[in-house]
Amino acid sequence: MKITRTIKHPQLQETVYLAEAGNGLQIALIPTPGFHTTSAHFGLRFGGNDLRFKMPDGEEHQVPTGSAHYLEHKLFEGREEKVFDRFNRLGANFNGGTSFCTTTYYFSTANHFDECLEVLLDFVQDPLITEERVDKERGIIEQEVRMYQDSPGYHGTFLLHEAMYQSHSVRVGPGGTLEDVARINATDLQRCYDGFYVPQAMRLVVAGDFDVDEMLQKLQPLLRTDETAIAQRISDDATSVRAHAYLEEEFAVTRPHVFIGYAQSDLATDGQQRLQRRIVASLVLDLMFGQASQLRKQLYDAQIIDDSFGAYWSSDQTWGHVIMSGVCDEPKKFVEDVTQACAEFIANNIKQEDFERLRKAAWGGIVSGLQTPSAVASSVLSSMLSENEIFSALDELQAISLEQLQSATEQLFDPSKRAVAVLTPKR
Incomplete structure (x- = not known):
């Protein structure tokens, strides 16, 4: 794995080193000398709007609203131990989030960076999705969706989205509707993962006080080796025809x-x-x-x-x-x-x-x-x-x-x- 491009911005006094792993993963490394914390952000362009897609084998799928957000929760669970517990034990600040178009996972730490990086790449690249695990999380996610829907700002915004757009997935928040959350299953989430959580679709950014070559060497053994193709989005019609005045x-x-x-x-x-x-x-x-x-x-x-x-x-x-x-x-x-x-x-x-x-x-x-x-x-x-x-x-x-x-x-x-x-x- 080698540096493919260097970006320097003199006004910001920042330098970004771009690299591509053998599996297609795009990596950005930003040395920030003098800082005590190091941060890694791992993400992909897959979010609440991505409900219809075609797999590399040509098979088309449609998943319920909220599937990307539900999948984020399932990755947090980890295979054997909850991811938050692993990061807490290492003293790192960790979180993630799902928007209309992206899902991201990130941490910052002043200590144990190598161990934290291993945790991040481990749980995102190797989850365990089963019906039992999906059902176990459903109540928590339904509670989260209800909390959003009880907010006047949230509820009013998506009522407005319904007025602005006739038929677009942006009419519903990334968390989905309660009705759809109730019917999401392990097959839906596995299809989403297999279609979009592939190295070619992922982006990894690391910023901190480190040597670029040493960081590339740390990353190499932690990455998946497959070169799986990305699913093709079947996007909503790019229309702004007003549904209601x-x-x-x-x-x-x-x-x-x-x-x-x-x-x-x-x-x-x-x-x-x-x-x-x-x-x-x-x-x-x-x-x-x-x-x-x-x-x-x-x-x-x-x-x-x-x-x-x-x-x-x-x-x-x-x-x-x-x-x-x-x-x-x-x-x-x-x-x-x-x-x-x-x-x-x-x-x-x-x-x-x-x-x-x-x-x-x-x-x-x-x-x-x-x-x-x-x-x-x-x-x-x-x-x-x-x-x-x-x-x-x-x-x-x-x-x-x-x-x-x-x-x-x-x-x-x-x-x-x-x-x-x-x-x-x-x-």
Whole structure:
């Protein structure tokens, strides 16, 4: 196993060494001299959205919602001992997570790194999935899903997803529905594992104070030797046809919770383009609704919004949207006032000085978020799984023009794409 490419970013003063194992596993090593902790992040592009796929032998499968998240839980169980117990005994901080599109497992430690690395690669590459084990975990996962569904923010967000999208797996959270969790079985999870947890689909990132050649030597005997092909995703249609302009449900809240969404029709399938759009959309939303923005202050002073108000961008290959949300007393007026404020902001155009001020703040935010080995490893893994150039966010940020930002603002808030979801107090 040899280094195939070296990436140096002079402004961040970071160097990434990329290597490929014989089985196709992509590896990134980032030496961070002087740090006491070392972090390893292991992940793959498989998440809650991946419900239909074709195996290398041509056989197609469809699994219930929540399967990727359920599989993550089963890997945590380990073959003979729970993985959390193994890491705790070694004094390491460990966790994992499943999103719409990815699953990741990671640890940070100041001691016993070699043993922790062996644990990480062991439980991810060699799980034991049986019906008995799957049934044993079901109650825990159902409890976790209920906890999410009891949250107004979570419930309202996915009610809005149902309004924005006619038929897309993003309508359901990565944890799945209770009905689907109840019917997931060992065969479903084994198919997911066999199709996607293969070396060619996995990405491993290690950051810390180490010698690169020595780290490669440590990794070699811990890796699987098979070269299994990856399953082919059968993706949802990349459509943003609105299912409903307005949805409303009663919920356990004392005041109405309102969610406003704008699904996007012009989607980027290229990873670098998605990064560009994420940066542009984030800048637009910060300009409009950031804590220091004039528009937010105006809405706040007029008592249209309060501290509960927020806005964010989310996207992947087959979906993308802006969501704004807040708590209010009059949902209809809230939607009208916020929508009108957006229209006025777009009509007035963005000022160059506001753009430059925000760009500098965003630059500082990116740099300050990469101050530990764990943060650096997480960022690099995210880039590898998203298929964008490592550490290119700063370059993309610098390349954005005011004209791009203004054009994006007009596209993001297309009135024909707007959908609204409201949670009202139970009567």
